Structure formats: C-alpha cells, structure tokens
Amino acid sequence: MVLEEQYARHHTQLALLARQGTRPDPTAGADTAAALTAASRRALDDLARALRHLDQGRYGTCQRCRTDIPIEFLAHRPAARFCPRCDAASTRR
Numbered sequence: 001m002v003l004e005e006q007y008a009r010h011h012t013q014l015a016l017l018a019r020q021g022t023r024p025d026p027t028a029g030a031d032t033a034a035a036l037t038a039a040s041r042r043a044l045d046d047l048a049r050a051l052r053h054l055d056q057g058r059y060g061t062c063q064r065c066r067t068d069i070p071i072e073f074l075a076h077r078p079a080a081r082f083c084p085r086c087d088a089a090s091t092r093r
C-alpha cells in the first residue's frame, strides 16, 4: 500500500528530525532542517487526508470536479486531491 508506506516514511523522517534537533547533514544549515520538517509535515497532512478519504470511499476522486483521478497520476502522487486538469488549473498563476 503506497499511501501507508509514504506515511510511515515521512513519519520516521519527522521523528528523526525532531530527535536530532540539529542538522541531518553537517553541510546543511538549520534552515534546511526546518524546511525538511515543514515538507514532511505537509506531506503527512496530505497523506493522512488521503488515507481518511480511502476509508470513506472517496479516495481517487477529484475534489473540485468529482471525476476519477487517473490511476497513473495517483501512482506518481498518491496524495493527489485533484485530477491533473484541476491540479494544473490550481497551481497556474
């Protein structure tokens, strides 16, 4: 199960970052550690939501247009909330 694997991975990374409190890479600054922590938190949020949707039978449905998200898209982005078309529309500036 890809979602659960990703969740576990990010969870582990967050735990490691929190325990170290310092930098995972000696050449990386504290900013990098903070950025990594923030990124993992965001990913965990996304994955937790995706797992909740899975339980509710709503996983894989675009939250904007309600169409099914293509499985190939989900394979690359298991926590995707929007279909490729809506995703492109929402990230376009």
Ligand SMILES: [Zn+2]
Residues within 6 Å of the ligand: 062, 063, 064, 065, 066, 067, 082, 083, 084, 085, 086, 087
């Ligand atoms: Zn859509």
